[in-house]
Amino acid sequence: MQDVFTTGKTFRAYALPVTLLRNGKLEVAYVDFVYEAMREADDSIIGVMAVAVEVTEQVIATQKIEESEKVFRELADSLPELVWTTDKDGKRTFMSRRWKEFTGVDPWQDNALVSLLHPDDVLPTREKWERCLQTGDPYNHQLRMKNSVGEYHWFYANGEAIRNAAGEIEKWVGAYTNLNEQKIAEEKLKLTSERFRLLADSMPQFVWTADAEGNLDYFNKAVYDYTDITAGEIENGGWLQIVHPDERDENIRLWLNAIKSGNDFVFEHRFRRNDGFYRWQLSRAIPQRDEYGNIQLWVGTSTDIHEIKALDEEKDFFIAMVSHELKTPITSMKGYVQLLQHKYKTSKDDFLRNSLSMVNKQIIKTTRLISELLDVSKIKSGSLSLNLEQVKVNQLVKEVINEIEHVHSGYNFHFTAQADALVFADRERIAQVLTNLISNAIKYSPGLDKISITTEIVDASVKVSIRDYGIGISKTDQQKIFQRFYRVEGKNENRFSGFGIGLFIASEIIKKHHGNIGVDSEPDQGSVFFFELPILP
Ligand code: ADP
Numbered sequence: 001m002q003d004v005f006t007t008g009k010t011f012r013a014y015a016l017p018v019t020l021l022r023n024g025k026l027e028v029a030y031v032d033f034v035y036e037a038m039r040e041a042d043d044s045i046i047g048v049m050a051v052a053v054e055v056t057e058q059v060i061a062t063q064k065i066e067e068s069e070k071v072f073r074e075l076a077d078s079l080p081e082l083v084w085t086t087d088k089d090g091k092r093t094f095m096s097r098r099w100k101e102f103t104g105v106d107p108w109q110d111n112a113l114v115s116l117l118h119p120d121d122v123l124p125t126r127e128k129w130e131r132c133l134q135t136g137d138p139y140n141h142q143l144r145m146k147n148s149v150g151e152y153h154w155f156y157a158n159g160e161a162i163r164n165a166a167g168e169i170e171k172w173v174g175a176y177t178n179l180n181e182q183k184i185a186e187e188k189l190k191l192t193s194e195r196f197r198l199l200a201d202s203m204p205q206f207v208w209t210a211d212a213e214g215n216l217d218y219f220n221k222a223v224y225d226y227t228d229i230t231a232g233e234i235e236n237g238g239w240l241q242i243v244h245p246d247e248r249d250e251n252i253r254l255w256l257n258a259i260k261s262g263n264d265f266v267f268e269h270r271f272r273r274n275d276g277f278y279r280w281q282l283s284r285a286i287p288q289r290d291e292y293g294n295i296q297l298w299v300g301t302s303t304d305i306h307e308i309k310a311l312d313e314e315k316d317f318f319i320a321m322v323s324h325e326l327k328t329p330i331t332s333m334k335g336y337v338q339l340l341q342h343k344y345k346t347s348k349d350d351f352l353r354n355s356l357s358m359v360n361k362q363i364i365k366t367t368r369l370i371s372e373l374l375d376v377s378k379i380k381s382g383s384l385s386l387n388l389e390q391v392k393v394n395q396l397v398k399e400v401i402n403e404i405e406h407v408h409s410g411y412n413f414h415f416t417a418q419a420d421a422l423v424f425a426d427r428e429r430i431a432q433v434l435t436n437l438i439s440n441a442i443k444y445s446p447g448l449d450k451i452s453i454t455t456e457i458v459d460a461s462v463k464v465s466i467r468d469y470g471i472g473i474s475k476t477d478q479q480k481i482f483q484r485f486y487r488v489e490g491k492n493e494n495r496f497s498g499f500g501i502g503l504f505i506a507s508e509i510i511k512k513h514h515g516n517i518g519v520d521s522e523p524d525q526g527s528v529f530f531f532e533l534p535i536l537p
Contacts, residue, residue, distance in 0.1 A: 004035045004048050011035040015059050030059040081175035084159075088169045090133045102178075104148030118144035118152050125157075136161045136169055145176070153180040206271075206302035208239075210285070212295045214259035228274035244270035244278050262287055262295055268305065279306040320377035323370050330370060334363050369499070376484065376501055379508045386426040386512055390536065393421045393455055393462050400434040401453065408442055414452040421455070421462035422536045425513055430533075433506040433517075437466045437529045440503075443496055445470025445526065461515070461532040469526040478519050482507040506531070 004011050013033040020029045031052045038047040076083035076096040083096040095107035103116050114122055121143040132139040139159035144152040159174025200207040201221040209218040216239055224231055227242050234242075243251050247269035258265035265285040270278035285300030341356045378384040394417040401413050423430075441451045445468040452467040473481065477488045487493060487500040510517040510531045521527035 001035055001048050001050070004037055005045055008037040008039075008045055010037070015055055029054055029056045031055060079175070081177050082155075083175045084173075086172045088171060090129065090172065093171065099176075102147050102153075103145065113145075116146045118146070120144075132159070132161075133172075136163075139172070139174060142179070153178055154183045155179060205304075206281070206283075206300075208285075208300045208302075210298040210300065212259075212297065214255060214298070226271065226273055228272075228276075242272045244272070246270075258285065258287075258298075265298070265300070268309075271302070279304055280309040281305060316377065316380050319373050320380075323373035323377065326370050327374070330363065330367055334360075334367065337363060372499070372501055372505060375505045379505065384508065384512065386429060388424050388426055391423050391425045391427050391430065393423055393464065393533075396427065396431060397434060397453060397455060397464065400431050400438065404435065404438055404442075410449060411442065412450045413438075414450070416452070416454040418454060418456040419462070421457060423462060423513075423533045424536055425533060426509075429509045430513075433509050433531060434464070434466075436502045436506050437531075440529070441466050441468035441470070441527070443498075444468065446495075457535065458532060460534060462535050463530055463532045465528050465530040467526065467528045472523040472525050472527055473519065473521040474523050478521060481519070482517070 001011075003009070011034070015030045016033055018029055018031055020027050022029075031054050034049075034051045036049045036051075037045045038049050040046050073094070073096075076094070077098070079096065080098065081096075082099045082102060083094075084092060084099075085094040086092050092107065099105075099107050103112075105112050105116060114126075117125060125141060125143050128141045129139060131137070138161075139157065141157045143155055143157055145155050146152055155176040156179050157174065157176050159172050161169045162171050162173055164170050197220075203220065204222055206223045206226070207218075207220040208216055208223065210216045216237070217235075219234055219239070223234065223239075227234065229238055229241055232238075240248060240251070247267075251267060251269055254267050255265060257263075264287075265283070267283050269281060269283065271281050272278050281302040282305045283300060283302040285298045287295040288297050288299060290296050337356060337360050341353075341360060344352055344356065347353055375384065397415065397417070401415060405411065405413065438451065438453070445451075448469050450469060452465075454465045454467075456463050456465075471492060473488065480486045481488065481500075482503050484504045485500045486504075487498060507517045510533070513533055515531055515533040517529075517531040519527055519529050
């Protein structure tokens with residue numbers, strides 16, 4: 001003030017912090033000060049005029065803006081994207097730290113961006129950006145930008161106009177996102193899928209895929225070569241047209257089942273070739289799951305099994321014919337042997353009597369084998385019929401055990417009849433199943449003499465279980481032993497004679513009775529074979 005008084009020069013100070021006593025309290029406030037000399041007519045200074053205008057509100061508002069800009073800058077700098085802002089005309093006002101790190105170029109240098117863009121991208125980028133500046137539409141665009149060692153990376157550029165309350169554009173905010181890793185992964189994926197496509201196309205088998213809902217969405221070249229329907233038709237659900245009409249319904253049913261349950265799809269069906277001929281195929285599809293176990297797609301193959309099928313049919317025909325032809329001579333042999341046994345019942349010639357008994361045993365074995373082969377043919381042709389009657393299960397089990405005890409004396413059969421049940425069944429056929437399961441229990445537990453048999457009621461069925469303590473069966477084999485001609489391979493294969501049809505027949509007989517057959521077993525721990533039949537109330 002003294003200075004102003006002596007020199008006459010006006011003094012101004014802005015946003016000066018002062019302490020004010022307001023409403024009895026001391027407060028920090030901001031004021032703009034002006035000290036101006038007051039002069040007489042002759043220009044001599046006679047005093048100083050002081051004007052103080054309080055600007056606290058404005059100062060605090062400015063501080064807040066500065067603070068939020070600082071936060072924005074820190075946030076933008078911490079992001080992996082290259083964040084930028086411009087004014088309403090597109091002139092750059094901010095560029096995050098990452099830009100410099102990536103490009104090695106000072107963003108405030110003239111033409112900084114243009115010099116880094118891939119030459120092919122310069123014009124499209126400029127056009128796109130200028131159009132957005134005019135229209136105010138969001139900016140999004142892909143471009144290549146050079147890094148500090150001169151390698152181009154793909155970026156996704158996007159930006160938005162920020163408008164004021166009146167709707168006028170005030171500035172633009174946006175970012176460049178580095179897509180290089182993603183682009184590299186995409187390229188790799190493209191290469192891998194091309195390789196797999198090539199692989200699939202070079203195979204004679206049909207390869208196809210379906211989405212999680214079961215819609216078929218890819219077929220390899222072999223499919224298109226084989227059929228006469230067009231690619232468009234195949235891809236739009238038309239593939240069913242090439243399946244033989246006789247197998248279509250079952251095909252759809254099994255496929256929908258697989259989709260619903262997530263279990264593998266396995267089916268034998270005929271496909272129509274481009275000359276109209278149908279060939280048998282074995283189709284199999286397995287679901288591919290993601291890390292959470294959700295099915296992502298199904299991969300399927302179909303293999304031509306036409307020749308194998310034809311051979312199988314020939315084999316079936318041969319078995320049917322041979323077993324039929326053998327039946328008559330063996331029956332007559334059996335008759336003659338029994339006559340001879342009767343005739344020499346009291347003979348002193350031990351050798352003769354023993355030999356006849358031996359021949360008889362072998363003939364019984366052969367007869368059983370032939371009748372089993374005949375059963376297989378009957379099952380194949382669907383002519384295995386049942387003579388249904390009321391059967392007391394426990395009584396039947398006892399009878400079968402008695403019969404077997406005759407032949408295999410010295411065995412301990414433990415029969416635990418927990419409940420007596422009445423079933424509607426073919427007595428002979430169920431006896432056949434029991435004989436088969438007990439004979440297997442004996443055969444596959446060499447050197448042991450204990451077999452346990454139980455009957456019990458489970459829900460609305462009677463369950464008959466036959467337990468042995470023998471060689472047991474692995475989990476994988478357990479799924480297959482009920483198939484025709486399946487025998488467990490390995491060290492035991494030649495140790496036990498057999499054909500691999502006993503369990504097949506047993507399971508077909510039980511299935512025909514609307515029952516259930518199965519096995520529980522551990523290798524070297526023995527096996528429990530069981531079947532269940534619905535009981536009569
Ligand atoms: P076969 O006994 O004539 O070979 P089956 O159909 O009766 O034919 O049995 C199929 C296969 O199942 C047998 O070859 C054998 O490997 C296995 N198997 C059947 N029963 C038993 C059992 N009680 N213990 C161990 N393995 C068995």
